[in-house]
Amino acid sequence: MHFVLTEEQAMIGETARAFFAENATSERTRAAMAADGIDAALWSAFCHELGLSGIGIPESAGGAGLGLVELAIIAEAAGAQVAALPMLGSLALSAQAIAAGGSAEQQAAHLPGLLSGETIAAYVHDAGLTADGDTLTGEAGFVAHGASAQLLVVTSNTGAWIVPADAPGVTVTALTTMDQTRPYARVTLAGAAGEPLADAAAGIAAAHRAGFVTLAAEALGGAQACLDRTASYAKERVQFGRAIGSFQAYKHRLADMMIEIEQARSAVYWAACAADEGSDEAALAVHAAKSFAADTYFMCAGNMIQLHGGIGFTWEHDSHLFFKRARAIQSMLGSGNWHRKQVATMILGEAA
Amino acid sequence: MKLGFSPEEELFRKECADWLNAEMAGEFRDIKGITKLTASPERRKEWEQRLGEARWGCIGWPSAWGGRDATLAQQVIFAEEYARAGVPGRVNHIGIELAGPTILAFGTEEQKQRFLPDIAAGKTIFCQGFSEPGAGSDLASVRTKGRLEDGEWLVNGQKIWTSLAHISDWIFVVTRTEEGSKGPKGLTFLMMPIDQPGIEIRGIKQINGDAEFNETFFTDARCAADSMIGAVGDGWKIAMGLLAFERGVSTLGQQMGFRNELDEIIAAAKANGAANDPLIRQRIARAEIGLRLMRYGALRMLSNTDHSKIDGAALTYKIQWASWRRSLGELAMDVLGQGGEVAEGSEYEWDTLPNLFLYSRADTIYGGTNQIQRNLIAERGLGMPREPRGDV
Numbered sequence: 248m249h250f251v252l253t254e255e256q257a258m259i260g261e262t263a264r265a266f267f268a269e270n271a272t273s274e275r276t277r278a279a280m281a282a283d284g285i286d287a288a289l290w291s292a293f294c295h296e297l298g299l300s301g302i303g304i305p306e307s308a309g310g311a312g313l314g315l316v317e318l319a320i321i322a323e324a325a326g327a328q329v330a331a332l333p334m335l336g337s338l339a340l341s342a343q344a345i346a347a348g349g350s351a352e353q354q355a356a357h358l359p360g361l362l363s364g365e366t367i368a369a370y371v372h373d374a375g376l377t378a379d380g381d382t383l384t385g386e387a388g389f390v391a392h393g394a395s396a397q398l399l400v401v402t403s404n405t406g407a408w409i410v411p412a413d414a415p416g417v418t419v420t421a422l423t424t425m426d427q428t429r430p431y432a433r434v435t436l437a438g439a440a441g442e443p444l445a446d447a448a449a450g451i452a453a454a455h456r457a458g459f460v461t462l463a464a465e466a467l468g469g470a471q472a473c474l475d476r477t478a479s480y481a482k483e484r485v486q487f488g489r490a491i492g493s494f495q496a497y498k499h500r501l502a503d504m505m506i507e508i509e510q511a512r513s514a515v516y517w518a519a520c521a522a523d524e525g526s527d528e529a530a531l532a533v534h535a536a537k538s539f540a541a542d543t544y545f546m547c548a549g550n551m552i553q554l555h556g557g558i559g560f561t562w563e564h565d566s567h568l569f570f571k572r573a574r575a576i577q578s579m580l581g582s583g584n585w586h587r588k589q590v591a592t593m594i595l596g597e598a599a
Numbered sequence: 600m601k602l603g604f605s606p607e608e609e610l611f612r613k614e615c616a617d618w619l620n621a622e623m624a625g626e627f628r629d630i631k632g633i634t635k636l637t638a639s640p641e642r643r644k645e646w647e648q649r650l651g652e653a654r655w656g657c658i659g660w661p662s663a664w665g666g667r668d669a670t671l672a673q674q675v676i677f678a679e680e681y682a683r684a685g686v687p688g689r690v691n692h693i694g695i696e697l698a699g700p701t702i703l704a705f706g707t708e709e710q711k712q713r714f715l716p717d718i719a720a721g722k723t724i725f726c727q728g729f730s731e732p733g734a735g736s737d738l739a740s741v742r743t744k745g746r747l748e749d750g751e752w753l754v755n756g757q758k759i760w761t762s763l764a765h766i767s768d769w770i771f772v773v774t775r776t777e778e779g780s781k782g783p784k785g786l787t788f789l790m791m792p793i794d795q796p797g798i799e800i801r802g803i804k805q806i807n808g809d810a811e812f813n814e815t816f817f818t819d820a821r822c823a824a825d826s827m828i829g830a831v832g833d834g835w836k837i838a839m840g841l842l843a844f845e846r847g848v849s850t851l852g853q854q855m856g857f858r859n860e861l862d863e864i865i866a867a868a869k870a871n872g873a874a875n876d877p878l879i880r881q882r883i884a885r886a887e888i889g890l891r892l893m894r895y896g897a898l899r900m901l902s903n904t905d906h907s908k909i910d911g912a913a914l915t916y917k918i919q920w921a922s923w924r925r926s927l928g929e930l931a932m933d934v935l936g937q938g939g940e941v942a943e944g945s946e947y948e949w950d951t952l953p954n955l956f957l958y959s960r961a962d963t964i965y966g967g968t969n970q971i972q973r974n975l976i977a978e979r980g981l982g983m984p985r986e987p988r989g990d991v
Contacts, residue, residue, distance in 0.1 A: 248608070248672045249601045250898040256600060316600050478981045493984035498977035505976050506915045513895035513912065514888075520602045528891075535888040587884035588877075594887055595865065598875045 250516070252320075259299075259317055263324035266297050271328035273565050279331035280427035283395045285367070286331045293332065294364030300338060301362045303457060308346040308354045309362060314523035315457060319464035319515050326465030327472040329568045331428040333367045333392040335579075339461035340454045341368035341400040348407055348450020353442070357398065357409065369396035369412075370454065371434045376403035381443050383408060383416075383436045391579070393432025394421035400454070401441055407450045408441025415439065426575040428568065456522050456533055458580050463515045463536035466544035466576050470511060473547040473569050474504045477554045491554075500554060504547045511536075511543040531593050538586035544573040602898075604672060612676045615655075619684035622649065633687035634856070634951050637811050640766040643690045647721030657695045657719050659848060664703070664711065665719025671901055674848040682855025690763060692849060694718045694725035698771055698790070700844040705788075705829050705837050714790075726793075728758040728772035728815060729838065736971045738773075739783040739835065743817060745774030747831075752776075752789055752822035754797070757814060760965065764800045764813040767793055772817075773834045786834030791822040807957035808947040845966065850897050850916065854890065857924060860955055861886055864931050867952065873934045882930050889923045914980045918972035921962040928956035 252260065270289050279286040294300040303318035304310020318339065325334060342361045345353055360366030369390050376385035383401060390396075399410045399417070412419055416439035424430035444450045478501055481492025491497050518536035521529040548570040552559040559566040577583060591598075604612070623631040627649065630642050650656040651665065659674045660666025669677065689695060699718045702710055717723040734740045743756025754774055764770060770793050777785025791798070797820030802810035829837045865883060868874035874883070896919065900912040931952040932939045939953045949957065963969045977983040 248604055248675065248898065248902070250895065250902045251904075252600055474981070478983070481981075481983060490984055492977070492981075493987075495974065495986070498981075498983050499970070499973040501981050501983065502918075502973035502976035505911060505980055506919055509896060509911045509915045510889075510892040510919060513892045513899055516600060516899075517602070517891070517895040520600050524601070524603050526602060531887075532891070535891060539888055539892065584881060587881050587888070590884040590887060591880035595869065595874050595880060595883060598877065598880060599872075 250520070252316075252516075256316060256320060259302075260320045260324065262297070263299065263321050264327065266293070267324050267328040267330055271325070271330035271332075273568075276329060276331050276428060276568065283421070284331050284392060284424075284428050284430040285333055285395050289330065290332050290364050290367075293334075294362065300364060303338075304342055304346045304358065304362065309358045310342075310346065315460050315519040316516065316523055318457060319460050319519040322461045322464035323468035323471075323515070326468030326572075329428055329469065329472075329565075329572050333369075333395060335429070335458065335461055335465075336369040336391045336393075336396065337361055337364075337367050339457045340370035341398070343457040344370070344400050344402070344407060344444065344450035344454040345409070347453030348444040348446040348448070349409075350445035353409065353445065361398075366398050367392065367396045368398040368400055369393040369432070369434070370458070371399050371401045371410075371436075372403075373401070373436075374404050376401070376406075376436070378403065378406055378408075378441070379438075381408060381441045383410065383439050383441045386433065386435045388422075388433050389431045389579075390419075390434045391429050391431060393419055393434050394430065399434065400444075400450075401436065402447070402451050402454070405447065407444040407447035409444065410436070410439055410441045424575075426571040428572060429575060455580070456529070459533040459537040459586075460515065460519050460522065462576050462579060463511070463518065463533075463540035466540035466573065467508070467511045467515045469569050469572055469576075470504070470508050470540070470544040470547040473544075473551040473566075474501065474508060476565075477501065477504075477551050480555055497554060500550050504550055507543040507546055511540040514539045531590055534586040534589045537580065538583040538590075541573070541577045542583055544569075545577055548573040604676065608672050608676060611673055612680060615677050615680040616684065618653065618655065619680055619686055623684050623686060630687050632685045634859075635809065635811075635954065636688055636690065636763065637809055638687075640690060643687060644721070644724065644766065646687070647689065647691045647724070649721070651720035651722070656721055657699060660699065660703070660715075660719060664699075664715040671848070675851055675898070675901070678848055678852035679855055682852050682859065685859075688852075688856065689849075690766060691718070691721060691724045693727050693762070693767075694723060694769075696847055696849050697727060697841050697844055698725040698769070700847075701771070701788075701828060701837060701841045704840060705833075707825075709825065710828070723769055724763070724767045725769050725771065726761050726764045726767035728761055728764075728770045730760045731757060732759055736968055738838070739786075741773050741775055741786065743772060743774050745772075745776040745787055745789060745822070747776075747824065750824050752824065752827070754789065754791065754817040754820040754822060757816050759803075759812075759814050761800070761813045761815045762811055764793065764815050765802060765810075769793060770798075770815065771828070773838050776831055776834075783835035785832060786838070787831050788828045788834040788837040789822045790826045790828065791820060795821060797821060805958075806960065807949055807954055809954075809958075848901060850920070851894070851901075853920070854893055854897065857890055857893070857920075857927070860924075860927060860931075860951065861890060863951055864927070864934055867931075868934045871934070871936075871938075873936075879930075879934060882933070886923070886927055886930055889926075893920055893923060909980050911980060914976055915972075917967060918963075918969050918976070921959075921969065924955075924962050925959045928952075928959035932956045 301311035306312040373385040418435040514536040518532035658667040658669035776787040
């Protein structure tokens with residue numbers, strides 16, 4: 248038992264933070280927001296120059312090995328800059344699903360493209376999907392970065408398929424989305440042919456585990472950035488002849504942010520580490536992390552706007568990037584109430 | 600980053616559990632499951648001595664002083680097994696967790712030899728004399744006076760909120776020894792035997808009807824010159840050093856007590872059907888998540904050896920657990936309904952859950968109120984300007 252980052256993990260964190268701070272600038276993110284929500288040059292640099300895209304994917308599947316702890320470290324760093332990247336759909340969900348549930352051939356066919364960034368995949372979940380053999384009919388309304396994807400990983404509650412986005416029967420409609428760094432698309436499948444994953448259950452489980460942890464880590468990074476930026480502002484902005492951070496009403500809100508963030512940090516790395524170690528607690532931990540970190544992020548982003556006053560409400564200021572990303576994470580891959588409902592079932596059994 | 604325990608550590612866990620379970624099934628079965636700190640004090644002093652004899656009293660201490668040089672993981676394991684076995688809280692927790700480490704860090708060789716073996720053996724029970732009626736959150740404004748006369752300290756004044764003073768043997772006090780000094784300057788840290796004519800203890804009846812806390816009055820109370828820790832005027836430095844020990848491994852044992860409380864709420868909710876209410880289920884899930892995060896926050900804090908930076912997990916720990924437990928008390932009452940507001944007998948005495956509801960209102964006050972915690976977090980953790988001070 249040693250619940251702190253190893254030196255190697257700390258170094259990955261430093262590298263990733265420096266990379267995103269330098270490259271995922273507000274200006275570049277805003278350019279991506281005006282387009283499809285992906286900073287293509289950043290994604291390419293992330294996959295090639297930084298070489299971090301294979302983290303959390305086994306070396307046997309062409310990845311860089313390591314685990315969810317390292318994936319969380321990367322996602323935390325990306326989240327701190329609200330980086331406009333298809334990391335969630337392409338890596339945390341689709342690549343994880345293929346690595347855990349795909350045959351060797353499927354892995355060889357699809358993972359290199361995903362890890363190099365040449366192919367972007369989106370994760371399409373439709374609980375009501377009808378599968379006639381491997382012919383798929385259904386619809387998913389909120390597919391992150393769906394309009395930018397060349398490849399779809401489609402899941403129902405029991406099956407998982409790989410479907411090229413340009414296959415016959417597939418319609419992808421971009422949606423105007425509140426969080427422009429991760430716009431949604433509606434994906435309609437009308438008798439589209441899918442290539443089934445060899446082990447759908449393993450693929451879905453891995454995707455969900457990694458997806459929950461990635462969103463939680465992104466939320467943690469975002470929440471910490473909200474606090475850091477607001478704390479800096481609190482020391483500069485003067486009203487009534489004092490730095491506004493000297494007012495107790497202000498300080499206490501900052502403190503409340505830090506209290507939640509520290510718990511969110513415990514949640515994210517507990518969940519990631521428990522999943523990597525195959526601990527019995529992992530199933531509960533990933534639900535705890537997703538729900539807790541998402542709520543923490545939203546609370547911090549809301550406070551960021553409030554504590555910046557009028558400037559925080561402007562389009563020009565970055566507060567709204569955090570605020571909208573936080574809101575999106577709260578709903579994505581299950582609401583906080585849904586995740587807590589799973590936790591309640593684990594400890595109380597089903598409600599009568 | 601690693602959460603699991605090694606096979607050797609799991610063996611150690613079994614050794615702890617076996618010993619604790621045997622004791623709780625044997626000679627000390629009468630105190631098993633007691634949750635109130637004030638219940639059965641004499642038997643619990645005997646239990647302190649039993650722990651000492653078997654060298655389980657302070658396993659994190661050096662073996663030279665009655666400990667076992669236990670690793671962090673071993674201390675974590677012992678704390679968990681201690682609570683899991685239903686062993687009641689330590690009536691000498693102030694001695695083991697605060698007085699002992701303070702003497703180890705700041706005491707002379709002679710003082711270590713005089714005090715540490717008896718604390719380790721459970722023979723000297725300590726209590727803490729910091730707060731005063733006029734020095735609560737503002738600890739540095741203590742007024743209790745100490746003056747050296749004929750090679751002996753004479754102490755006059757009043758301390759308050761001295762938990763378990765009525766069953767303790769010794770008290771450590773922060774006294775103002777420099778006439779006219781203000782704030783943290785001119786304070787000295789003294790250790791005094793309680794059983795003497797100059798010290799009088801009066802219980803303070805709390806909102807739960809119990810009296811764990813006391814007022815302690817000093818009237819020419821005596822303290823041998825060689826029972827001063829550090830030098831004259833070092834009192835503030837030593838008091839602050841002591842408070843840093845407060846966030847030790849014992850927090851994990853405390854959490855196991857919380858675990859038992861939450862389990863009792865879950866059992867009550869299942870028994871009376873509240874566990875089917877979706878809103879109660881959400882709150883129980885939140886409580887469960889909060890408790891787990893407390894555990895992993897504590898493990899982060901204990902695993903951290905880089906003290907060059909502010910440790911956010913440590914800085915926010917107090918307000919986190921106190922606020923969590925206060926909410927737990929409220930959840931308990933919502934699960935129990937009006938049944939929670941009625942005691943079984945004619946005495947104003949409360950079962951675990953109603954008592955939790957009442958007692959937890961103290962958690963967010965003692966050891967630094969939530970408001971003071973937020974100031975500390977904002978100032979130390981986030982670099983906000985310090986609160987302006989009035990004239991002392």
